[in-house]
Amino acid sequence: MSRLNESGRGYTACTKHHWLQNLAALGQYGAGKATIIDIGCNRGYFTSTALNYWAPGFGNHNQLVHKSHQEGGLYGPGACGICWDCSHGPDKPVTLQPQREVDVHCFEPSMWHQRALAAAKAALYGPEDAPKTDKGTAVRWKILPLAVSNATGVARFPANCTHEECSLASTTELFDVNITTVDIYMREAVIPYVDILKIDTEGFDPAVLAGAYNTLRRHRAEVLSFEYHDFWTRSGGTLRVCMDYLEELGYTCYYDAPLLYKLTGCWDPRYEIKDWSNIVCAVRGSEIEADMNALTVLRQRAVNSTAVA
Template identity: 50%
Template sequence: MKQLLVDRNNSYRRATILDVGCNKGYFSAGVLNYLAPGFGTHSALLHAFHTVSYPASEAPCGVCQDCKESATADLAGLSVTPTEAVDVWCVEPSTFHRTAVTKARDATYGDPASAPVTKGGTTVRWHMVNSAVSNYSGTANFPVDCPNESCSLAETAGVAPVNITSVDAFTAEHALPYLDVLKIDTEGFDPAVLAGAYHTLKQHRAQVLVFEHVAWRTGTSLRQCLDYLEELHYDCYMDAPRLYKMTGCWDPRYAEKKWTNVFCVARGGTLEGEIHAMWRASQAGASAHEHTGWRLRRSQQH
């Protein structure tokens, strides 16, 4: 995912991120590190507020040290054309997380409707949405005061009714014709969210899809998710330091993992060839930039 953002950075003018299961907001902050570098390191900006909002026991930096993600080294030496505007839709049903992220959002990006902040030529509009996401619209019980990163619809203690929507319904309601990045992390409910994104995915209105498969929390196998996405003409890869293509290259060992981070790109889109070249380079043991010369070409073009 990081390699993809480096190479696509100068291609974005406007971008939309739909972050389903936004939690502490670090995924979107990580993407903004590349799309809106004029603000500085977004992950660190959020962390400065999270150290106050979250108790130390709840990993203010993120359980995977997400707050330390930075694009500084990746973008060094590149002449970056700033993205004009980025809309982040942070969908999170936990009142605890939503309150914490809203505090950081207000101070860093301003109110998206009335006073969005612009820095380095980029306007960031960070929208907070109180909702859970599945494959239907309605209500369900959710642990609304949950401060950790494993909150889900499977919980039974400390729950209260929350609204539920689907990706298809959400994009229609908010008039979002296209998503540059659709990220899903719902602690075992990702297959249901994928099902509720059927029309969005079928019409390739999400260029990049990122989701997490948690084998021990879902009744849907990773292979079933990949087959579903292949039918919708998405190629999927394991999101790891080295790329592993899973679509058309299934290895039974993938099913042995307790959880898997996956990213997919729509076939026929502008990214398909680039990500395939990255995968080939990874297979050959070379970095994608060494293999394609994109970093050099990008810096020479600006």
């Protein structure tokens, strides 16, 4: 608890999402297709990290995306991301069978990020209607110039933003961005189910989760991944309220770190650290929830104690 409470920024902010490999392994015997909704796609490194396990035939997707960003020159020395995301990758060679198809729905309001993502997509994966298939997986990466919240509308967004916190940028140059919700997009795009719903909206994650109510209530997203930090004051959210909401909808949540810290059913006021962190949640009773429980700090301590004894 002390490590999380005192070092949340370092311990769970720049997490490598170790559970992704477990999720990919569970999908080995499925339909051969995986789907990601990535809200706040930014430079694309969350999705590229997942693709390391779902589409291993390409090699290290983080490095490939980074190379494209470097060649494009839009980010300068910041192409790797604030967490040095481009250096992330599997700890050992991936032996999983590739998925036949991976559909990525990438929501990114920033025109600057859209340009960089479009260049990476074209170079690595090809167009959505004719994706490259020579690496064993057809990756259809759809870039959506939209914001996501709990209601539709129009937002004013900073132009020419190149960093991770575009919605916080102070500038007089703004442009209109249409807003949708997860529930509306799932219905309009005819998406029955997503493996991962990832949210990174610099403080508006609670609003996005509210707009995903029906998707979550029906367990049409197997795993949620979202950020939590002091920016949540922008939308009036607290971690405790969010955990109660997701528990009622049938999700078990954890602080996402090298070892997971279980939140659901284990609430401690000290978990409200109000610092840059990552949360991951799984449908209660699912196989991936069981895998995540095995990755928690308490379970690992028990395993290690047994091994020593």
